[in-house]
Amino acid sequence: QWGAPVGKHDAVAQMLGRMAADTYAMEAIVELAAAMSGRKTLDIRFEAAMAKLWHSEKLWDLVHDAVQIRGGRGYESADSLRARGEDPMPVERCMRDARINLIFEGSSEIMRLFIAREAVDSHLTVAGKAIDPRLPVATRLAALLKAGAHYAVWYPARGLGWGRWPRYRDFGPLAKHMRYANRRSRKLARTIFHAMIRFGPGLERRQAVLFRLVDIGCDLFVIAACCVRAMKTIREQPGDRTAVELADVACKLARRRIDGRFRRVFRNDDLEIYRLAQRAMDHRYSWLEHGIVD
Ligand SMILES: Cc1cc2nc3c(=O)[nH]c(=O)nc-3n(C[C@H](O)[C@H](O)[C@H](O)COP(=O)(O)OP(=O)(O)OC[C@H]3O[C@@H](n4cnc5c(N)ncnc54)[C@H](O)[C@@H]3O)c2cc1C
Structure with missing residues (x-):
């Protein structure tokens, strides 16, 4: 079109480039999750759920x-x-065929709820009673002391890890992505904790917040899977740079999504949108429906 193949136009090339990187990431996730499932000692509930969710949507x-x-x-x-x-x-x-994957075998929403529950459950076990306003003050105080002892060790450990050079140098040109994933994994753990403190038991109803955290976790998994797969290719075919090229862009795309979601975890329009939805269901804006052919 306009004197050139459509793939030469930037708008289409952007789509094609993303498609290539995402396809690489999908295969990397399948390979990693499948390899993990082969090891009977590993608990792969997270990885399996993330693979289903991410692949359906991608x-x-x-x-x-x-x-x-x-x-x-x-x-x-x-x-x-x-x-x-x-x-x-x-x-x-x-x-038409691809669309159903977001609905059956666990809809995207249910997959995110499942992953979120797994991520938050350990915190609720430790601190659930301390943040539950329905419990008597004495019970909450006792639980708070216990949780305080736990988090006095847990929280600093999530901040102190080393996610910079020379760690992951075996990953060569992709080491920077592994270091980023290391740092953001710990930030994710801290942010889940902050969300629990901020929303208390109400966190389970803040699905938009939880879903951002889940999506960050999925993208961290994408980065790890892409880097591992590309390094395997380099070891097997040292002269082949194609895997690194694909993995590098897949990681960059994942990093932008992660940073954007971190920015919006607590600064967002979730409540306004929720209220708008409730008012819409109460027919407050029924005039919007006038003229729609049914
Ligand atoms: C072609 C096809 C083949 C199928 N084959 C099978 C099969 O072989 N075996 C089988 O058992 N089933 C099968 N199903 C059913 C399928 O599993 C369900 O459609 C699916 O689980 C979604 O349930 P639902 O349709 O009742 O939607 P609902 O549960 O009513 O959900 C509607 C929407 O609300 C969202 N939602 C629901 N609960 C929550 C919540 N708590 N928080 C946030 N969002 C929520 C859902 O994600 C969805 O977007 C099939 C469906 C289709 C279309």
Whole structure:
């Protein structure tokens, strides 16, 4: 189009580049999660749930972009394309099929709730009674003392780890991403703790907050999986840089998502949006529906 293949235009190239990096990340996650599942001593509930969630959503993004890049041909069925003598690429069918993965075998929301519960449960076991305003003050104080002793060790340990040079130098050009993942993993642990203190037992109802934390965890897993996979390729084929190129961009994309979500964990419009949704359900804005064909 306009004298060049569409992939030469920046808008489309951005989609193609992301698709390549995300495809690499998807395969890296599958490889890592599968390798972990082979070790019977490892608990892989987190990894399995993150793999399901991330792959369902990324597949949808990929197909969505594929339809966009194919333009009208992306929207057309394969039969229609064939009838017109075009390459009958079934992208439209892929889009319909990909969408269900976000709903069945654990919808995206339920997967995030499951992961969030696993992440928060250990804190609630230790400090749940201390932050529960429904309990008598004496019970809460006793629980607070116990939790205080635990967190006096736990919290500093989440801040003190070393996530800078020369750690992870075996990862060569990807070491910076592993160091970043190390630092942000500890920040994630601290932020989950802060969220628990801030919202108390009400945290389980702040799904938007929890889901951001879950998505940060998923992207940290993406970074680790990509780096591990690329280094394996380098060891097996030392002259091949392709895996590092893909892993590097996949990690950069994950890092931007992570930093954006950290910024929005506590500074967001969640409550306003929630209230708006409740008012919409109470038909306060029913005039918006006028003129819609039903
Ligand atoms: C093609 C197809 C094949 C299927 N095959 C099978 C099968 O083989 N076996 C089987 O058992 N089932 C099957 N199902 C059913 C499928 O598992 C359910 O559709 C799925 O679990 C979602 O449940 P639901 O449709 O009742 O939606 P609901 O549970 O009503 O959910 C509606 C929406 O609300 C969200 N939601 C629900 N609860 C919460 C919550 N607590 N917090 C936040 N959000 C929430 C959901 O994520 C979803 O977005 C199939 C469905 C389809 C469409």
